[in-house]
Amino acid sequence: MQTPLIEFRNVSKRFDDHTVLDNVNLEIFENQITTIIGKSGTGKSVLLKHIIGLLSPDEGTILFRGKPVHEMKKAEWDVYRSRISYMFQNNALFDSLTVFENIALPLRQTTNLRNREIMRKVMMRAQQTELFDAIRKYPAELSGGMQKRVALARALVTDPAIVLFDEPTTGQDPIRKNTILSMIAHYRRQFGFTAILISHDIPDVFFISDRIILLWDGTVAFQGSYEESTQLNHPMIDEFMRSLEGFQDKLTGLLSKQVFKTRYAMTFHRGHIDATVSAILFTVGVDLHAESYDAPLFETLRILGENINDYFAPLGGFSARHGRSQILTVLPRVPIADAGGLLDSFAELLQERALPEIEEMVQRSVGDDRCFTIFIKAGIMEGSSSEDLDALMSRAGSNQRTVAVYNCERGGRAA
Amino acid sequence: MMLRSGRMKTEKYLQLFFSAIGKATLELIRNLGAMALFFAEAVCKIFRPKQFREIIHQVFYIGAKSTNIVLLIGLFTGMVLGLQLYYTLIKFGSEGVLGSVVSLALIRELGPVLTAIMITARAGSSMAAEIGILRISEQIDALYTMRIDPVRYIVSPRIAASIISFPLLTAFFDLIGILGGYLTGVLLLGVNEGAYFYRVQAYVEMKDITGGFIKSLVFAMLVSTICCFQGFFTNKRSDGYGARSVSLSTTAAVVLSCVMILVSDYVVTSLLM
Numbered sequence: 001m002q003t004p005l006i007e008f009r010n011v012s013k014r015f016d017d018h019t020v021l022d023n024v025n026l027e028i029f030e031n032q033i034t035t036i037i038g039k040s041g042t043g044k045s046v047l048l049k050h051i052i053g054l055l056s057p058d059e060g061t062i063l064f065r066g067k068p069v070h071e072m073k074k075a076e077w078d079v080y081r082s083r084i085s086y087m088f089q090n091n092a093l094f095d096s097l098t099v100f101e102n103i104a105l106p107l108r109q110t111t112n113l114r115n116r117e118i119m120r121k122v123m124m125r126a127q128q129t130e131l132f133d134a135i136r137k138y139p140a141e142l143s144g145g146m147q148k149r150v151a152l153a154r155a156l157v158t159d160p161a162i163v164l165f166d167e168p169t170t171g172q173d174p175i176r177k178n179t180i181l182s183m184i185a186h187y188r189r190q191f192g193f194t195a196i197l198i199s200h201d202i203p204d205v206f207f208i209s210d211r212i213i214l215l216w217d218g219t220v221a222f223q224g225s226y227e228e229s230t231q232l233n234h235p236m237i238d239e240f241m242r243s244l245e246g247f248q249d250k251l252t253g254l255l256s257k258q259v260f261k262t263r264y265a266m267t268f269h270r271g272h273i274d275a276t277v278s279a280i281l282f283t284v285g286v287d288l289h290a291e292s293y294d295a296p297l298f299e300t301l302r303i304l305g306e307n308i309n310d311y312f313a314p315l316g317g318f319s320a321r322h323g324r325s326q327i328l329t330v331l332p333r334v335p336i337a338d339a340g341g342l343l344d345s346f347a348e349l350l351q352e353r354a355l356p357e358i359e360e361m362v363q364r365s366v367g368d369d370r371c372f373t374i375f376i377k378a379g380i381m382e383g384s385s386s387e388d389l390d391a392l393m394s395r396a397g398s399n400q401r402t403v404a405v406y407n408c409e410r411g412g413r414a415a
Numbered sequence: 416m417m418l419r420s421g422r423m424k425t426e427k428y429l430q431l432f433f434s435a436i437g438k439a440t441l442e443l444i445r446n447l448g449a450m451a452l453f454f455a456e457a458v459c460k461i462f463r464p465k466q467f468r469e470i471i472h473q474v475f476y477i478g479a480k481s482t483n484i485v486l487l488i489g490l491f492t493g494m495v496l497g498l499q500l501y502y503t504l505i506k507f508g509s510e511g512v513l514g515s516v517v518s519l520a521l522i523r524e525l526g527p528v529l530t531a532i533m534i535t536a537r538a539g540s541s542m543a544a545e546i547g548i549l550r551i552s553e554q555i556d557a558l559y560t561m562r563i564d565p566v567r568y569i570v571s572p573r574i575a576a577s578i579i580s581f582p583l584l585t586a587f588f589d590l591i592g593i594l595g596g597y598l599t600g601v602l603l604l605g606v607n608e609g610a611y612f613y614r615v616q617a618y619v620e621m622k623d624i625t626g627g628f629i630k631s632l633v634f635a636m637l638v639s640t641i642c643c644f645q646g647f648f649t650n651k652r653s654d655g656y657g658a659r660s661v662s663l664s665t666t667a668a669v670v671l672s673c674v675m676i677l678v679s680d681y682v683v684t685s686l687l688m
Contacts, residue, residue: 053559
């Protein structure tokens with residue numbers, strides 16, 4: 001069994017008479033994205049502050065790789081701390097320092113890097129977080145969303161092994177929200193760090209999370225994968241999940257993953273035990289050179305989601321975003337031949353309506369000087385309602401073909 | 416029965432009274448102890464790496480930017496001293512010693528004290544407010560999470576800069592004050608110019624100058640420690656939260672600094688005499 005990277009054992013924390021954490025037991029594993037969810041005021045930020053040592057538990061133990069952190073010697077504690085970075089809920093930027101100085105601060109104060117190297121690292125992070133133009137500005141001159149990105153850049157500039165994100169996407173628009181979540185997922189893959197997030201952005205955050213911890217009234221009500229959480233019969237989980245049912249995926253406007261699954265189950269379990277179902281899996285991709293520019297990808301995903309909803313919803317189809325850049329559309333009781341015809345018509349519609357919109361968006365958000373390809377693929381597969389949805393999705397994925405391409409190399413026009 | 420009840424009430428009030436005094440005394444001792452430890456920690460961290468730039472920055476803010484106001488106050492203090500002392504000394508026919516009285520008053524007492532009070536008003540209040548805002552907006556916590564020691568990064572440079580700036584500004588104050596006395600005494604009221612400067616030279620001894628600088632060093636340590644301490648622990652105040660706590664900390668920092676300047680002035684003068 002894998003040893004947890006961080007483990008809470010019977011941790012309690014009180015402020016005066018108010019118990020914020022009550023006998024908390026949880027595990028956080030290496031190289032995973034763990035998301036802590038729960039209502040406001042249930043002690044999520046307090047829990048995070050225990051991990052970095054800003055707060056100490058009144059009772060219980062916090063272990064790092066099986067070793068209690070309070071038993072660590074100074075040198076060990078320094079090493080532990082050097083691996084962790086923290087992004088505050090209210091950003092905690094230094095108002096008297098520019099964006100550049102804010103991002104450079106941990107490098108200047110805790111390393112012996114030369115100025116040139118510091119500048120290179122800071123500029124790289126600024127570019128990745130779309131802050132290049134604001135690098136000489138002060139935090140007060142930036143919007144709330146930009147300040148959030150400065151805090152994110154500062155948290156990542158030291159290449160930490162564990163990053164604690166306290167509501168990193170609060171106050172962001174859906175595009176940037178997904179860009180930030182995607183960046184967290186992307187960097188996690190690239191650098192192999194462990195991310196611990198606090199977020200209210202459900203369901204967006206589920207797309208990138210490996211594990212979910214539900215904190216309820218100061219105790220851990222659930223910890224496990226998203227799939228496990230939906231199957232768990234627990235009154236607190238039920239209440240929480242019920243509260244999510246109204247949520248849409250804010251980026252695409254499609255159903256949330258949870259509502260999608262509920263609707264799928266309800267559609268096929270009303271006397272049609274083994275009905276035919278056609279599934280279309282759409283994937284949005286960008287070419288290699290554009291990997292650091294997530295905004296065009298998510299904008300395309302938004303445009304695609306709107307078009308899918310407009311086209312397939314009146315036909316009885318329903319869709320949800322799966323993963324970072326995929327949308328699954330289910331057409332109940334539609335044979336594959338008919339579904340194929342619908343997809344062809346939809347592809348024509350995409351060429352006609354969506355591509356000009358994508359072109360305009362790319363020119364607006366990226367500019368004319370950068371050039372790359374955005375493609376939309378679709379795969380169609382027939383199955384039965386008794387078949388596992390993930391298996392059906394996987395089969396549809398293996399059957400994908402390109403249905404629309406935007407390529408600015410062809411004279412800056414959509415192709 | 417009524418007598419016993421009245422006695423019990425008196426006992427209760429006395430108990431409450433002494434309990435309040437005891438509590439306040441303990442709180443005072445605790446705060447003084449905490450402040451002393453805070454000062455010791457900050458002083459030790461002055462000599463850590465990466466401090467030079469921050470100290471220079473603070474010397475500019477606390478010292479260089481206070482120069483104009485200190486010079487202005489010094490000039491007028493010297494002028495008013497020249498004026499007042501001339502009309503007092505002339506009653507005894509001793510207006511010739513004006514130079515020595517003005518310079519000794521400035522170098523021994525008024526220079527260090529008024530300079531310290533002016534710096535408290537200008538830089539001390541902003542120290543407390545700035546650090547208080549850093550605290551309530553979690554910027555001090557952010558430093559901790561970045562493994563930057565907040566005492567080293569925020570407090571130590573300010574204390575070091577105060578220790579450098581206070582004596583220098585006191586010297587400026589003394590010089591311009593003596594010049595102010597010259598303006599009123601010599602140019603305005605007709606005291607002999609040679610006598611004025613001769614008396615300054617003859618009566619001001621090195622121990623007077625050293626004493627003035629010792630005082631300014633003591634004030635520097637007191638003012639910077641009190642102002643930084645009040646700002647740094649703004650979040651621990653029980654009488655206010657958020658912006659209110661910052662304003663209370665700033666007020667407390669200025670008032671306490673001014674009181675401590677005068678109290679310590681008496682103590683240091685007693686020791687130096």
